[in-house]
Amino acid sequence: MLPLDAVAYTNRWRPRHPAEKAFLALGLLACAVALPPWPGALVVGAVAGAVLLGPAGVAPRQAWRATRVPLGFVTVGSVPLLVAVGGSPWIRFEPSGLPTALQVAGRATAALLCLLLFAATTPLADTLPRLTRLGVPPAITEVAALMYRFLFLLLESVRTVREAQASRLGFRTWVTSYRSLAGQAGAIFVRSFDRARRMEEGLALRGYTGSLRVEVEPRPVSRPFVAAVAALLVAVVAGTWALHGTLA
Structure with a gap:
């Protein structure tokens, strides 16, 4: 968080x-x-x-x-x-x-x-569900919520990849640091597309019809x-x- x-x-x-x-x-x-x-x-x-x-x-x-x-x-x-x-x-x-x-x-x-x-x-979780009552299309709020959730997954991927590279002395010199950053960008890019695909498949398997209903306190x-x-x-x-x- x-x-x-x-x-x-x-x-x-x-x-x-x-x-x-x-x-x-x-x-x-x-x-x-x-x-x-x-x-x-x-x-x-x-x-x-x-x-x-x-x-x-x-x-x-x-x-x-x-x-x-x-x-x-x-x-x-x-x-x-x-x-x-x-x-x-x-x-x-x-x-x-x-x-x-x-x-x-x-x-x-x-x-x-x-x-x-x-x-x-x-919190954003308190704001987004209530925006639909103000006339904001549900698709916009749902895309914002998914992007918000995906942000944390992306940051977790960055942390995991960076720790793995540091454990292998990937940031020992300037040359290895540039090489590690390039590899980090490529790995995160691939992971992001894979997670987005799995998220889309998960929503489809759960019968997503264009609206995610959540309980608002x-x-x-x-x-x-x-x-x-x-x-x-x-x-x-x-x-x-x-x-x-x-x-x-």
Whole structure:
């Protein structure tokens, strides 16, 4: 199980209806996108982080493990805004791009925390079966569920092949490492096709007719929670515009 999935199954908000958490996370995401990046990104990011680490009960170490790779992409995507190409010298640091880079990084980080707030509190198994009630075709949700399940099988295959190669000193030198990586890619490619074929045959033998019915645990939507989320979103919008007017 991936670390983010483990957090999604063990957090305090696990028993809550996914719609409640989606309303909070997507509402904050809309604020992060629509409000001015300064101080909107700071306010939204602080609120999302506080809710994630506080009421949701996600440990800071778990949140950092889930966000460090996306934050790396945010950093890499913001750095080119600080570079100018052309002229003399041909490539140089561009100070005028610093405000834009900070705005992009701030808005992207706030949006990342909003999405993490939903992903770290809601397992995919709770979300996909309920999407059909919103009009999503069952074929889409079923393909997503099968791909989600197949991802874990693929990661397990990668781990098994890598351990076998390491036991045979396959990563002793650069030459053997490249050879092992090439063999690993080929073995995983073949295994993936074989597992997909066996999965298709298994579904056919079980009388698959285009719909996989699963039991969904009934969970009532908490009206007080929805009202509190609405009040929080209004407070975020009002606070952001108040700070924006003060700093302008």
